[in-house]
Amino acid sequence: MNIFRLIGDLSHLLAILLLLWKIWKSRSCAGISGKSQCLFALVFLTRYVDLFTSFVSLYNTVMKCIFIASTVATCYMIFVKFKATYDSNHDSFRAEFLIVPLAGLAVLLNHELSVMEVLWTFSIYLESVAILPQLFMISKTGEAESITSHYLFALGSYRALYIFNWGYRYYFEGFFDLIAIVAGCVQTVLYCDFFYLYVTKVLKGKSLKLPA
Numbered sequence: 001m002n003i004f005r006l007i008g009d010l011s012h013l014l015a016i017l018l019l020l021w022k023i024w025k026s027r028s029c030a031g032i033s034g035k036s037q038c039l040f041a042l043v044f045l046t047r048y049v050d051l052f053t054s055f056v057s058l059y060n061t062v063m064k065c066i067f068i069a070s071t072v073a074t075c076y077m078i079f080v081k082f083k084a085t086y087d088s089n090h091d092s093f094r095a096e097f098l099i100v101p102l103a104g105l106a107v108l109l110n111h112e113l114s115v116m117e118v119l120w121t122f123s124i125y126l127e128s129v130a131i132l133p134q135l136f137m138i139s140k141t142g143e144a145e146s147i148t149s150h151y152l153f154a155l156g157s158y159r160a161l162y163i164f165n166w167g168y169r170y171y172f173e174g175f176f177d178l179i180a181i182v183a184g185c186v187q188t189v190l191y192c193d194f195f196y197l198y199v200t201k202v203l204k205g206k207s208l209k210l211p212a
Contacts, residue, residue: 001059002168008161009063015154016070022147023077028085031148033137034078035095039130041071042099047123050116090140093133102126111179124180128187131155135190156191159184 019037023029048064055061078086106122107113134152162184169175 004165012158018151029078033134035133043123043127044068046119093136124183128183159187
């Protein structure tokens with residue numbers, strides 16, 4: 001644990017809470033990609049299967065449970081409770097084009113060919129691109145609500161902070177995980193255009209629009 005990981009985890013948690021608050025307060029999931037949320041749920045469900053096999057710390061266990069429960073709850077609100085407000089026409093990204101090849105890649109490129117390790121690797125690969133359906137949806141609709149923009153910024157900040165976390169761990173602990181670092185960098189790059197637009201528009205009170 002270090003300050004970068006702690007702030008990154010809190011930023012990740014803030015992103016999820018912002019999204020849940022937005023949906024619950026407005027009683028609507030308009031502008032939210034259900035496909036992205038399903039991908040994030042799949043990320044956590046495959047990454048945290050070790051909840052049943054190992055214990056690292058109370059903090060670690062609680063955070064894992066929160067991430068799983070909150071993403072599953074988000075999917076429930078999108079596809080069940082507020083299904084009538086879900087814009088499936090604009091949420092048209094073909095998520096299977098991510099899941100299938102990344103599952104194959106996880107089998108081919110991993111630290112160890114075991115079920116737990118392949119599932120962990122798959123979750124790392126998938127998380128790096130899980131936001132694509134959301135960004136694709138914003139590009140199709142033309143803009144995003146400010147609360148959705150705050151959610152995306154907090155989510156992108158979490159991954160950017162984890163890059164500093166890996167740098168810290170490498171310098172002080174000699175720890176280096178190429179798979180996690182490369183995937184994290186890919187994910188951060190996907191947010192670059194959004195970060196620029198967020199700083200130049202959203203923080204100035206303007207609506208966010210992504211290029212089609």
